[in-house]
Amino acid sequence: MANYLIKRILMLIPLLLGITLITFTVIHLAPGEPVEMQTAMSPKASAASRARLREFYGLDKPLPVQYGMWLSNLSRLDFGRSFAPDNRPVLDKIKERIPITISLNVIALILEFGLALPIGIMAAVHRDTLLDRAISVFVFVGFAVPTFWLALLCMYLFGVKLAWLPISGIHSLGSDQWSFFWRSADLARHLVLPIAIATFGSLAGLSRYMRSTMIEVLSQDYITTARAKGVRERVVIYRHALKNALLPVITLLGFSLPALIGGSVIFETIFSIPGMGQLFYQGVMARDYPLVMGILVIGACLTLIGNLLADLCYALADPRIRHGRG
Amino acid sequence: MSLARAVCFLLFLFLAACGKDAPWNKAQSQGGAQFVTGSIGEPSNLIPILASDSSSSDISGLVYNGLVRYDKNLKLEGDLAESWEVSPDGLQITFHLRRGVKWHDGHDFTSRDVLYTYRVTVDPKTPTAYAEDFKQVQSAQAPDTYTFRVTYAKPFAPALASWGMPILPAHLLEGKDITKSPLSRNPVGTGPYIFKEWVPGQRLVLEANPKYWEGAPHLARYVYRIIPDNSTMYMELKAGGVDMMGLSPVQYQRQTTGKEFLERFNKYRYPASAYTYLGYNLRLPLFQDVRVRRAITCAINKEEIIQGVLLGMGQIAHGPYKPGTWAYKAKVDNDPAYDPARAQALLQEAGYRMGAGGILEKDGKPLSFTIMTNQGNDQRLKCAQIIQMRLKKVGIDVKIRVMEWASFLTNFIDKGKFEVVLMGWTISQDPDLYDVWHSSKTGPKELNFIHYLNPELDRLIVEGRGTFDMAKRRDCYYQIQEILAKDQPYTFLYVPDALPVVTSRIKGIEPAPAGIMHNFIKWYVD
Numbered sequence: 001m002a003n004y005l006i007k008r009i010l011m012l013i014p015l016l017l018g019i020t021l022i023t024f025t026v027i028h029l030a031p032g033e034p035v036e037m038q039t040a041m042s043p044k045a046s047a048a049s050r051a052r053l054r055e056f057y058g059l060d061k062p063l064p065v066q067y068g069m070w071l072s073n074l075s076r077l078d079f080g081r082s083f084a085p086d087n088r089p090v091l092d093k094i095k096e097r098i099p100i101t102i103s104l105n106v107i108a109l110i111l112e113f114g115l116a117l118p119i120g121i122m123a124a125v126h127r128d129t130l131l132d133r134a135i136s137v138f139v140f141v142g143f144a145v146p147t148f149w150l151a152l153l154c155m156y157l158f159g160v161k162l163a164w165l166p167i168s169g170i171h172s173l174g175s176d177q178w179s180f181f182w183r184s185a186d187l188a189r190h191l192v193l194p195i196a197i198a199t200f201g202s203l204a205g206l207s208r209y210m211r212s213t214m215i216e217v218l219s220q221d222y223i224t225t226a227r228a229k230g231v232r233e234r235v236v237i238y239r240h241a242l243k244n245a246l247l248p249v250i251t252l253l254g255f256s257l258p259a260l261i262g263g264s265v266i267f268e269t270i271f272s273i274p275g276m277g278q279l280f281y282q283g284v285m286a287r288d289y290p291l292v293m294g295i296l297v298i299g300a301c302l303t304l305i306g307n308l309l310a311d312l313c314y315a316l317a318d319p320r321i322r323h324g325r326g
Numbered sequence: 327m328s329l330a331r332a333v334c335f336l337l338f339l340f341l342a343a344c345g346k347d348a349p350w351n352k353a354q355s356q357g358g359a360q361f362v363t364g365s366i367g368e369p370s371n372l373i374p375i376l377a378s379d380s381s382s383s384d385i386s387g388l389v390y391n392g393l394v395r396y397d398k399n400l401k402l403e404g405d406l407a408e409s410w411e412v413s414p415d416g417l418q419i420t421f422h423l424r425r426g427v428k429w430h431d432g433h434d435f436t437s438r439d440v441l442y443t444y445r446v447t448v449d450p451k452t453p454t455a456y457a458e459d460f461k462q463v464q465s466a467q468a469p470d471t472y473t474f475r476v477t478y479a480k481p482f483a484p485a486l487a488s489w490g491m492p493i494l495p496a497h498l499l500e501g502k503d504i505t506k507s508p509l510s511r512n513p514v515g516t517g518p519y520i521f522k523e524w525v526p527g528q529r530l531v532l533e534a535n536p537k538y539w540e541g542a543p544h545l546a547r548y549v550y551r552i553i554p555d556n557s558t559m560y561m562e563l564k565a566g567g568v569d570m571m572g573l574s575p576v577q578y579q580r581q582t583t584g585k586e587f588l589e590r591f592n593k594y595r596y597p598a599s600a601y602t603y604l605g606y607n608l609r610l611p612l613f614q615d616v617r618v619r620r621a622i623t624c625a626i627n628k629e630e631i632i633q634g635v636l637l638g639m640g641q642i643a644h645g646p647y648k649p650g651t652w653a654y655k656a657k658v659d660n661d662p663a664y665d666p667a668r669a670q671a672l673l674q675e676a677g678y679r680m681g682a683g684g685i686l687e688k689d690g691k692p693l694s695f696t697i698m699t700n701q702g703n704d705q706r707l708k709c710a711q712i713i714q715m716r717l718k719k720v721g722i723d724v725k726i727r728v729m730e731w732a733s734f735l736t737n738f739i740d741k742g743k744f745e746v747v748l749m750g751w752t753i754s755q756d757p758d759l760y761d762v763w764h765s766s767k768t769g770p771k772e773l774n775f776i777h778y779l780n781p782e783l784d785r786l787i788v789e790g791r792g793t794f795d796m797a798k799r800r801d802c803y804y805q806i807q808e809i810l811a812k813d814q815p816y817t818f819l820y821v822p823d824a825l826p827v828v829t830s831r832i833k834g835i836e837p838a839p840a841g842i843m844h845n846f847i848k849w850y851v852d
Contacts, residue, residue, distance in 0.1 A: 032732030274527020
């Protein structure tokens, strides 16, 4: 087991290097560069000031040199400074945006799993009944409705017409003077709509997945045996069937790990949530190379770790993998 | 089950939220002298010379002052400079600074600050895009604490306006690396508002400066909320979450008309400082023929574009100036009006004959080109479509290509690889046109990218910027407008209207040629 772990971790290093090299190349292949985005079409910017800006950002050096410099800084965990006019350390910019994105995504993920799994099980158990079909329609409506449109409608209904919930942002103005309780309540109020809509939109995939694995498991011989020996249906489903049906879901959970730091641009823009999605989008649009690279590297690390964790959980959950050739 | 408990907790919070004594229910009525405005973008850097985005200048404009500024009628007046003199030869400007002005941290404002601001702007180590205007300065001196004098190599009329740039505090910046200064997120100025806090991605808060030399602003707090989506901002406006925003023409015409809305809000409308144009690549033989350019302008119904794209919220542009400003010539003789028959006649004259499929031809080649515009601007796309339809009627085949901004500039504009572009310019307060129209500005990344070369125009541009005599300048700019109307290197399309809306709680707003923000510090609530 320890060998297996070390081997897997060592394999991450060349993978990570490859990822950074490819992303670095791709982002530099995109036309335009940061200086251009800041000075384009500005009558006040001369060729000299442009050259000065390029030098300031180190863009006048050849690409391999730029990559080498970036890599050597990264090995010291220095993500560099943003190429935006604020010139702040990339890590600071990420740090101030990551908490809200992670908390939103964690809550949404918990809700998603908490709702999608029971829904999937229900659909599987009542397979081909009216309930199953109703569930299908419900989750697919969520999947098919454009989120931004639904979000706008909900904002109008709950925010403008009924005035029950705030429309956008994550804090009310002046909330910094309230007690901790009211501040948390305020935050929760702001998150109701975004989380509800995000969850509604993502139920389909997981619940359909759960339904199909559950159906597969329920048709196994040992389930028939369990039923034949008189085990109660609840126990059959939740003790015997669910355990095995959950195994593939672990993989999905591992895949969701990198998604925790990625936010949806459309979503964050509509709800004015200052999260990672917006930061990344603005970074790409402004050709802010260090910022884009920083976010991508963190994302790549999380993806790799997520895969690793999923594999490990698999090994733990399934003795066949653990005692196999690994 | 802990999940169930968490859900219960959330539900509890939600129910509590609907309670009458929740602080957010009270907060609304406490609005008082707090003014909330919404912005699509977030400021990037609050040291003005390091930023070029409009959000940064929205904030800087309230925190800092320049030596001069434009008043509500777009005339220059003293700001931190009480008065100024231009020497008879036009080479020297002497500013007499206002006494008793204090920085927000209590230090006195002196000529040292002005001198520092000038020096740091032209310092090659400062990554600023604003050095150009100050390169013309031959020497700058501060003979005493309240006098500042600049000397130019030759008379340079836009110089005066260039001293409207925000003055930075020397005592906090001198001898330090300006790019790493904490002032970029925590500015200290002399202006009517004092910077209070910046919650990244959410809002900036400013507070009234009680010791401001023009008198303390009436609105005690200024909150700048970052709301990246226009529809969201509109809903926040209706729900009372923001007090002011800029409306789109559709919002102005269709969504903000009810009696209830008009009781709660005041809408304003005045020409924005911008125009949209169709620019021809004059390197191509097709567009070197002035008859073709004039024919295209004749074929386009500008009024129809304003109705279709702006729902009437704009006016026809004849040249590069904003209607109503001093350099604008209201009646231009040579401007081609909408006249499709004339367009056809001009094209006939240029040698085009109707070919198969209703498209004009010359030497067997159909008259066909592509209009390019940038992505993300719906108005420009619609505009291009209307033009396409109109040109089709006179026998010109037009294709439309929309492109992401960065690739549009790098791959097409900078390389001169385009036929016709549909773009816009902001109109600067000073009417100098050197950067966009002078023939020396046709190099890569320079702004005369359509490659318009006209020695007569060059002469007038240089003459206009070389004198401080307003009458002489106006004469130059009137002639320039005649030349541009005759030559049609651009088809000037329209000047859109700015459409701000402000809650009726706020009083004291005076619309003027400069817009509504000019007397912001005099706005008040009942």
